[in-house]
Amino acid sequence: MSRRDIQLDDQGRLRHFLTTEGLPRDLLERILDTAASFTGVIEKSIKTVPLLRGRTVMNLFFEASTRTRTTFELAAKRLSADVLNLDMGSSSAVKGESLLDTLRNLEAMQCDMFVVRHADSGAAHFIAEHVGDDVAVVNAGDGRHAHPTQAMLDMYTIRRHKGDFEPLRVAIVGDILHSRVARSQIHALNGLGAGEVRVVAPRTLLPRDVERLGVHVYHEIEAGLRDVDVVITLRLQRERMQGALLPSEQEYYQLYGISRERLALAAPDAIVMHPGPINRGVEIESAVADGPHSVILNQVTNGIAVRMAVMSMCLEGRGSRAEEDE
Amino acid sequence: MSASVHIRGGRVLCPAQGIDRSTDVFVGDGRILALGEPPEGFHAGRTLDARGLLVLPGLVDLGTNLREPGARHKADIVSELRAAAASGITTVCASPATRPAVDNTAVLELVQGQAHKAGASRLVPLGALTAGLDGEHLSQMAALKRAGCVAVSDGGQPVANTLVLRRALEYAATHDLPVMVTPQDPDLTRGSSMHEGWMATRLGIAGIPVAAETVALARTLALVEETGARVHFMRLSSTRGAELVARARRDGLPVSADVAMHQLFLTEMDASGYSTTANVLPPLRGERDRAALRQAVADGVIQAVCSDHQPHDADAKAVPFVAAEPGVSGLDTLLALALRLEDEGALPLLTAVERVTSGPAALLGLPGGTLRPGAPADICLVDPRAPWWVTPEALFSRGRNTPFGGWELTGRVRHTLVDGTPVYPEETAPA
Structure with missing residues (x-):
């Protein structure tokens, strides 16, 4: 297993989005192109697309950040996903439960994606290495490492x-x-x-x-x-x-x-x-x-379109967990 | 008393005597009796066929943490002394960094009692340099020495206060105890376990500069100059650190040094992908440091290579890199990696063996590490061509935290004797 490829599947598609390091130029450009197509959606009066209908996205914020969490939440909702927000700062993580145990418990909830913010560099990599194959991880900021x-x-x-x-x-x-x-x-x-x-x-x-x-x-x-x-x-x-x-x-x-x-x-x-x-x-x-x-203000608006792009690309080509169970 | 043993036809390597030849070894009363020809009236109670095997003095390991008392969920004295025996290590110098620390004779007796129960390799206790390793109060060094400690050590927890360190060196020198010091400036080390370099920058992890080592070395060397205390520096990690020690030795200061075996094989690159098995202190540094450390071992600037054994439970490493506990489980791989140093052309075989046997034994005045007649019969028989894959499950130690998982090593221990008694494999000996 090459750790370098943890973000990409066999066909070079995005599996997780943990870092911009080492991503091929065409993939980076595709993220920007996809975001551009969503900007049109956001600016129209109909603000949602059904791309992630039936999918569940869980926001796991071990470090508080209302702004970033809100844009992820909005992005997921505009893709028609269900969103769960877990403020881990006030949850079991503080009570001494290990990150791995927390993860196992959350996986039982059949989510399709974890959006992770954590104070430790490498935390998103760690989670991506330990989740099942059908869960995508999006890094919403880990320590000093990546955002x-x-x-x-x-x-x-x-x-x-x-x-x-x-x-x-x-x-x-x-x-x-x-x-x-x-x-x-x-x-x-x-x-x-x-x-x-x-x-x-x-x-x-x-x-x-x-x-x-x-x-x-x-x-x-x-x-x-x-x-x-x-x-x-x-x-x-x-x-x-x-x-x-x-x-x-x-x-x-x-x-x-x-x-x-x-x-x-x-x-x-x-x-x-x-x-x-x-x-x-x-x-x-x-x-x-x-x-x-x-x-500076444009940056905030663009954040939603880019996060929609990354989330939809990570789940592209994956079956929804809810459907598989039926 | 153990039976007499005839070890026949092996390639005998004894660096202390400069011996590397095919010959026989005769053991009786727990001691080496003779090499070559049997002593008069020798009757072998047991014969070990050593053809195709190396016959070495049992390894002497200056740096091990056995986790007992205080952390038996990670490992314990019995488990680790048996793992040492299976790994050809017959003398285990146990760090005083337990909970409670080995700073008084009560804890020391507990440790010695457990070691006796193991019936495996011998445990040589190191005493704590300061009470509770707190870096503030002197430990009862005289009592510890009387009860069997051969040296005092900071147990990997450097003394921050320079005045306390000076007093501790003076007091230890009064009792003729060598002092084992971790050259690590606490302020420059705190909060990290990665070398301050390219990998730390990429991974977004706070780095430990080389100055953490050189500042601490320079400070301690200045105190050695003033006090004349005999100091052994534990676990060098850098080119500059080795240079400082080399210069001090040239100047005639009574100092010595060791290095962890993993430092001779791994670099900061091994932490790529946030691999927590590469989370060690001092940190893995650059390729040039690794090469310089090998050279320092070859030149004798570093006299001992140790396992720096720090067994952990799975939870200690199954966390993000920065939250992981530092250290590797090193007993199982020490001997095979020593042989690999020769394979890779870093050291002649006799020198590689010296650095894990008579080299460390001489530093602490221990009787083992040699096959000289009269010495304790601590012997290890190794098949130098037997390959094995390192996997966490294959380790004898309870600590599965090896950074060498997936490596193919050669060199498997076939027999280990301590005081002439077979301790590995555990067997009912044929009459």
Whole structure:
């Protein structure tokens, strides 16, 4: 068994969606194309398609996130699936039941898909390795490792505004070290053939050997933003001040905050993105977040279409568990 | 008292005597009597046909966790000493990191009693360096020594406070006890069990830098210079770490070092796919580190290779990587991997055997690890060509957590003797 292929079946179709790393370009593009077809659905007055009728999707959030969970829930409902939300933070996981035991119990409920958010890197892989063959796992964020649907919605947003990835220079600014979003974006951008991917951060917020992910490293924001077509700024978690990673939010903003003057160094038609929620005045100036270059609000809308695409592709070609039992 | 044994026709390897030749071994009264010709009046109570086999001193393992007392759901002294016997390891140096820790004679007596019950390999107890391994108070080292401890150890829980470490070294030196130290800076290690490198970055796991090892080594070496204490560094993991130890030894400091066998075969790449069997401390590092550690073993900068045996129950590893308990079940694979070091051209066979027999024995002044006449008859007969597939189920240890699952190794133990008595296979000996 090759662990590398855990996401794909024999025909190269998506079985699970755990990471954007190593996915072939045509599959990444198909996710974006499928999302585009669903955007039409969402914008019409009839907001559902029957693709996942009779299927059950379970949202397993071991780490709280109302926003992400809600978009997954909406996406599943628009595909006509039944949705169960389990807030694992207040459930058996806290009472010391092992993840494996929890999983066994939930599998008995005959779900077709688990959407998993967990604080441990690798948790979604772990679950995908241990569920039965007929359950698909979608990673909704695991530790620092991956947040592939977020990355794909960012790719979707970029493609809508910029078209082709090949000529693009993209700068990701901020806490790369702790960011699952950044890792997934880097893999997706490289997988889609983006011209250049940059990361911009102080050394304390960059993981070791990060350039081997296929990025150019910048410590100075002015150099990092020069001539880029896309600026992605990451949320700065408050707890980073505690671990002696940064002296203060003020200093961070002075050195890495996306201000209008700095944005002027980028290409004239550059877009500015942020996975949200925004700390105004910490990683981004309000005037930029609300300004003409910002596509931050579009990102939220696109999230539903991309999650619909991933969910339907993971269950494509699989029989529904409920039907099999009849 | 055990019967006399004639081990006939094997290839006898005894690094302590520089012997590698086909010859016979004669055993009586639990000791090696002679090599080559039988002593006068020798009458074999039992003959072992060793043709086609290697006859080695029983292996001496400096790093094992037997889990008793305190974690018998993982393993126990009887199970692991029997697994050691089946693996050709006749001397097991047991870590004091139990619950309660081996920091007083009551716990020590319990451990020794269980070892006696096992009727298998011999257990050499290591005492705790600090009370409860808390890193704050000295243990009763003098009493522990009187009761049989040959060294004191931090049990894999490094002493964070430099003043306490200094005092512990001074006190141990007062009692002429070697101190076994884990070179690991706790602040640089906390919360992780993966090398800070490319794999950790890819998998989104906090990394442990090489500096976690070098900072701790440098600190301890400075204290060795001042105190003159005899220090053994447990489980090196890096090129730079081995260089620091090499330099200290050149400078004449009384220090030695060992490495876990898995560090000579695996790297950070083995954690790919979040494989929890590769979750170990110190972490598996890069390919260059692995090569440098092999070289350090070859050069004698590292004098001992150990199993770093840490048997676990299935639950400890059936979790996401970061939540898994570190450590491998290493007894079963120690000998076959030592032979493989020769196959891969890393070491001459005699040196490979030395690092798991007389090398570690000499570090702690133990009587085993040699086939010299007069030494305890701790002997292992191995078929060096017998292949076997490593599977968790095939392990004698109760810990199934091997990172070598799926490897094909060669070298199976056929007989193990401790004090001249067969301890493996468990059999009713023919008269």
